[in-house]
Amino acid sequence: MMMETAKAVANMGVDGIKIHLLHVIKDTPMEKMLNNNMMTLMEQDEYIKLVCDQLEILPETMIVHRLTGDGKRDELVGPLWSLKKWEVLNAIDDELKRRDSYQGCKFNK
Numbered sequence: 001m002m003m004e005t006a007k008a009v010a011n012m013g014v015d016g017i018k019i020h021l022l023h024v025i026k027d028t029p030m031e032k033m034l035n036n037n038m039m040t041l042m043e044q045d046e047y048i049k050l051v052c053d054q055l056e057i058l059p060e061t062m063i064v065h066r067l068t069g070d071g072k073r074d075e076l077v078g079p080l081w082s083l084k085k086w087e088v089l090n091a092i093d094d095e096l097k098r099r100d101s102y103q104g105c106k107f108n109k
Helices: 002-010 029-035 044-057 085-099
Strands: 016-018 063-066 076-078
Touching: 002 044, 029 076, 044 085
Parallel strands: 016 063
Antiparallel strands: none
């Protein structure tokens, strides 16, 4: 679903986009769902690959305002790897280099 959203936004002519992963916060219905195995959270590697896939199909002229979000450490249930923001951002950069890729390389109007 996230790729479909990126594909749709890529052709809307918007100037910018914020990409953000799902955070589960303490004392919320979503925390209960997670604890009852009614949902799973994305692993870091999965998120990094997905973000790179999205960047490739977004026009290179589109401003990317955000690639991850900041959950409050004392309220965040998961994914806990998201607390290491610079590690995630560096891993996205490394994955793009590994692919020899960049934002917009697969953009089709």
